[in-house]
Amino acid sequence: MNDxxxxxxxxxxxxxxxxxxxxxxxxxxxxxxxxxxxxxIKQTGAKDGVLFMFMRHTSASLVIQENADPDVRTDLxxxxxxxxPANAHWVHDVEGPDDMPAHVKTMLTxxxxxxxxxxxxxxxxxxxxxxxxxxxxxxxxxEIVLQFIGSRQ
Amino acid sequence: MNDxxxxxxxxxxxxxxxxxxxxxxxxxxxxxxxxxxxxxIKQTGAKDGVLFMFMRHTSASLVIQENADPDVRTDLxxxxxxxxPANAHWVHDVEGPDDMPAHVKTMLTxxxxxxxxxxxxxxxxxxxxxxxxxxxxxxxxxEIVLQFIGSRQ
Amino acid sequence: MNDxxxxxxxxxxxxxxxxxxxxxxxxxxxxxxxxxxxxxIKQTGAKDGVLFMFMRHTSASLVIQENADPDVRTDLxxxxxxxxPANAHWVHDVEGPDDMPAHVKTMLTxxxxxxxxxxxxxxxxxxxxxxxxxxxxxxxxxEIVLQFIGSRQ
Numbered sequence: 001m002n003d004x005x006x007x008x009x010x011x012x013x014x015x016x017x018x019x020x021x022x023x024x025x026x027x028x029x030x031x032x033x034x035x036x037x038x039x040x041i042k043q044t045g046a047k048d049g050v051l052f053m054f055m056r057h058t059s060a061s062l063v064i065q066e067n068a069d070p071d072v073r074t075d076l077x078x079x080x081x082x083x084x085p086a087n088a089h090w091v092h093d094v095e096g097p098d099d100m101p102a103h104v105k106t107m108l109t110x111x112x113x114x115x116x117x118x119x120x121x122x123x124x125x126x127x128x129x130x131x132x133x134x135x136x137x138x139x140x141x142x143e144i145v146l147q148f149i150g151s152r153q
Numbered sequence: 154m155n156d157x158x159x160x161x162x163x164x165x166x167x168x169x170x171x172x173x174x175x176x177x178x179x180x181x182x183x184x185x186x187x188x189x190x191x192x193x194i195k196q197t198g199a200k201d202g203v204l205f206m207f208m209r210h211t212s213a214s215l216v217i218q219e220n221a222d223p224d225v226r227t228d229l230x231x232x233x234x235x236x237x238p239a240n241a242h243w244v245h246d247v248e249g250p251d252d253m254p255a256h257v258k259t260m261l262t263x264x265x266x267x268x269x270x271x272x273x274x275x276x277x278x279x280x281x282x283x284x285x286x287x288x289x290x291x292x293x294x295x296e297i298v299l300q301f302i303g304s305r306q
Numbered sequence: 307m308n309d310x311x312x313x314x315x316x317x318x319x320x321x322x323x324x325x326x327x328x329x330x331x332x333x334x335x336x337x338x339x340x341x342x343x344x345x346x347i348k349q350t351g352a353k354d355g356v357l358f359m360f361m362r363h364t365s366a367s368l369v370i371q372e373n374a375d376p377d378v379r380t381d382l383x384x385x386x387x388x389x390x391p392a393n394a395h396w397v398h399d400v401e402g403p404d405d406m407p408a409h410v411k412t413m414l415t416x417x418x419x420x421x422x423x424x425x426x427x428x429x430x431x432x433x434x435x436x437x438x439x440x441x442x443x444x445x446x447x448x449e450i451v452l453q454f455i456g457s458r459q
Contacts, residue, residue, distance in 0.1 A: 001329065001330075001337065002329070002330040003327060003329040003330070005342065005346060005349075005452075006326040007325065008323050008346070008350055009323070009324050009325070010321050010322065010323040010350070011321070011322050012320065012321065013166045013319045013320075015166070016164050016165070016166045016201060016202050016203070016303050017161050017162070017163040018161065018162050018163075018201060018269065018271060019159045019162070021157070021158050022156060022157045022159075023154065023155070024155040024156070031154065033156075036154075036156055036158065039158065040158060043158075044161055044163070048322060048324060049322050049453075049455075050322070052203055052269070054267065054268065054269050056278030056281065057278050057281070058219045058278070063413055064417050064418070065409060065413060066364045066409055071397040071398035072398045074398075075397050075398050076409065076410060076413055079390060079394075082394070088235070090228045091224040091227050091228050092222055092224035092225045092227075094222075100225065103218060103219055103225055103229065104228070104229060106218070107218060107229055108262070109413060109414070110263060111217050112217070112267045113417075113418045114267070114358055114360065114418045115360065116358070116453055123360070124362065125362030125363050125449070127363075127364050128363070145269040147202075149166060149202075149303075149322070150322050151322060167318065167319075168316050168317070168318065169354060169355050169456050170314050171315050171316075171354060171422065172311055172312045172313065172315070173311075173312040174310070174311050175309060176308070177307075177308040186307075186309070189307075192311065193314070196311075197314055205420055205422070207420065207422050207429070209429070209431030210431050210434070211370070211371055211372045211431070211433050211434055236389060243381045244381050245375055245377035245378045245380075247375075256381070257382060257385040259371070260369055260382055260415060261414055261415070263419070264370050265419045265420045267420070296431070298422040298424075298429055299311075300422055302355075302455060302456075
C-alpha cells in the first residue's frame with residue numbers, strides 16, 4: 001500500500017473542558033455549527049487534543065459533510081427521506097408521521113463524533129463542515145455537549 | 154443563528170480507566186446497557202470527562218436511541234431489515250442468511266461511540282438509552298470495551 | 307440481563323500524540339489500515355488509552371469490519387451502492403455521477419471513530435479490521451488524523 005505517516009507530535013493532556021451548546025433548528029435541514037465549535041475551542045484556550053461532540057436527542061444527529069455547495073445538503077436530506085420514508089407503516093406513530101423516520105435517520109447518522117484540534121484550530125478538511133441534522137419537520141431546541149481533552153495555549 | 158454556549162467547566166484529566174463488559178444478547182433486538190455503563194462510571198469514581206464504548210464484533214453494534222416506547226426499537230430493527238434484507242443475493246452467504254445483513258447493519262450503525270460524563274453521571278438526554286444492537290438471529294456473547302478519561306471524585 | 311464487568315484498570319493519562327496518515331486509495335473499495343494504526347501506536351510508545359481516527363474528507367469514510375472473507379467487503383460496497391445509487395436524480399451532479407452517492411455513503415458510515423488500546427496493542431476483536439472506505443470511482447489521496455490519549459510504555 002502506498003501510504004505515509006507524518007512525524008508524531010506529543011503533548012501532556014492538561015485539561016478536560018465541558019460546555020453545552022443550545023441551538024434552535026429550522027426544522028428538517030442541516031445547520032452549520034462549525035463556527036460554534038471553533039468558538040468553544042478558542043474560549044477553552046485549547047492547543048492540541050480532541051474535540052468531542054454529543055447530541056442529547058434521539059431525532060436529531062451530528063454530521064460532518066461538504067460545506068461548499070448547498071445542493072449537497074438538499075440531496076443528503078432527500079437521501080435520508082428515501083432510506084426512512086414517512087409512509088413505511090411504522091408501529092410507533094403517536095408522535096406524528098415524521099417522528100419514527102427521525103429516529104431511524106438519527107440511528108443511521110449518529111449522535112457522537114470527534115474532531116482533532118491541532119495548534120488551536122479544528123483540523124477538519126478543507127471541504128468539511130460540522131452540522132446538526134434536524135430530522136423533525138418543525139424547529140426544535142437542540143443541546144450538544146462539547147468537550148475538549150488536550151493541552152492548553 | 155439562534156444559539157447559546159454555556160459557561161465552560163474545566164478539570165485536570167487524572168485517569169484513563171478501562172474494563173470489558175460481556176453481555177449475552179437475545180438474538181436480533183436492542184438490549185439496554187445504560188445501567189451497566191452507569192455502574193462502570195460509579196466503580197471508576199469518575200467525575201467529569203468522557204465515556205468511550207467499543208463493540209469488539211462485526212455483526213453487532215452500539216446505538217443511542219429512545220428509551221420510552223418499546224415500539225421504537227421494533228421499528229428500528231425492521232428499518233434495518235429493510236435497508237439490509239436477507240434475500241439480497243449476497244456473495245458472502247456461508248455463515249447463514251442473517252450474517253451478511255448483520256455486517257451491513259453494523260457498518261451503518263457503528264461500533265464506537267462516546268457519552269459525556271458530568272458531575273459523576275452520564276450526560277445523556279432525558280429520552281436517550283445506550284443499546285447493544287444484536288444483528289444476528291441467534292443469541293451471542295458480546296464484548297464491549299468501556300473506557301473513561303477525565304477527573305475523579 | 308446476563309452480563310459481567312471485568313475488573314477496572316486505571317492509569318494516568320500522560321500523553322496526547324497526533325500524526326497524519328496519507329493513503330492512496332484504489333477507487334471504490336475498502337482498504338485495510340489496521341497495520342498503519344498499529345504502527346502509529348508503536349511509534350508513540352502507547353500503553354493504555356484510546357486511539358482516535360478522523361477522515362479529513364467528505365466522500366471517503368472509516369469503517370471497522372470483518373477482515374477474514376474478502377467477499378464481505380464486496381457485499382458492503384454493493385450494499386452502499388443500493389442505498390445511494392448513482393441514478394437517483396441528485397440535484398448536486400456537477401462533480402460526476404459518483405460524487406453525490408459518495409457523500410451519502412460517507413454520511414451513513416462516518417468520518418470519526420475510536421479504538422481502545424490495551425497494554426500497547428489495539429483491542430479490536432479477532433475478526434475486526436480498520437478500513438478506509440473510498441466511495442469515489444477513481445483513486446484518491448486521503449488524509450486521516452491519528453491521535454492517542456493515554457499512558458506510555
